[in-house]
Amino acid sequence: MERKGIVAAGNWIVDHVKIIDEYPPQDALANILSQSSANGGSPYNILKDLVKLKASFPLFGMGLVGDDANGTYILKECQTLGIDVSCLQKTQLQSTSYTDVMTVKATGRRTFFHHRGANALFGREHCSFAHLHGKIFHLGYLLLLDELDKIDSLGRTQASYLLETAIQQGYLTSVDLVSESSNRFQTVIPPSLPFVDYLFANEYEASKTTGISIVENEEVNIQKAILATKKLLEMGVRKTVFLHFPKGALAVEKNGKITVQGSVKVPQEKIQGATGAGDAFAAGVLFGLHENWDITQVLQLGVCAAATCLFDATCSDGILPYTDAIRIGQTYGFYEIN
DSSP: OOOOOEEEEEOOEEEEEEEESOOOOTTOOOOEEEEEEEEESHHHHHHHHHHHTTOOSOEEEEEEEESSHHHHHHHHHHHHHTOEEEEEEEESSSOOEEEEEEEETTTOOEEEEEEOGGGGGOOGGGOOOGGGOOSEEEEEEETSOTTTTOBOTTSOBHHHHHHHHHHHTTOEEEEEEOOOSSSOHHHHSGGGGGGOSEEEEEHHHHHHHHOOOOEETTEEOHHHHHHHHHHHHHTTOSSEEEEEETTEEEEEETTSOEEEEEOBOOOGGGOOOOTTHHHHHHHHHHHHHHTTOOHHHHHHHHHHHHHHHTTSSSSSTTOOOHHHHHHHHHHHOBOOOO
16 A cells, blocks of 8 residues: 555644734833734644645644643644544643744744643553554654653653654654753754654754754854754664754755755745744655655755745744745745855
């Protein structure tokens, strides 16, 4: 049987997005200019993005939500979008996770205040996906899944066992990280890497995991970024590391091939917020990987999907069908990466 579809598991979140005039110092005040609620979390964002990109393959959600209004909202929206939620379960032990996202209007920069909720209980016992016959199993975010981040006496995380099981059942595996302000990267992330085919990380996450400083004078040093991605491959990633940053992205493959792609030059006046742009990039890349596109096309769709995400303050409402997203890149052009 041909394997088709993407199974996305991990953090299911309702985002409360607030557009503010500036980010204040502690004890000071900022003005909320507008607010809205929408999808958040790696699997929720990526699956909704894939629907909006017009993916023609099956989409499956896996995780835990609370037995509450937010949980019901998530399930109903997924069903409306055509996402299979047979593996997205409700629990009465915790409420549905949510995040308050503070987005500065002028820059699109975001700060997150997160309630872990039901996601903290999501473990291997909630995962049974062999019957789905998907092609790619995506898990996100490591460092934000309490049960799966636990390290046992052998030095392995529960996430590493889950990813190993997915591989044994015929899946390609994909993992995304979260930009947590902590020193846990070098203990929680490495055990999973030998069971990850495709790893997504931004410049902060790659630096924290590898110990290689990538940013100099607030700009990504592309040569150091390549060194960090190569180190992640040496740490066990099986196929490709995708590193994304504001001005572009790069893919370093196990065979040594390096592909660099500049971000779309979206006019400042078109930018409503950058919330969800990393997940939009991952959705575009996973779309291309699923369809066996050339890596250059894969990266281009990734940055184009991320660009359309900027058109709206929520994670997914700005996403366009993939043909239109690519056209946006052709219209505005791409940054040059040196």
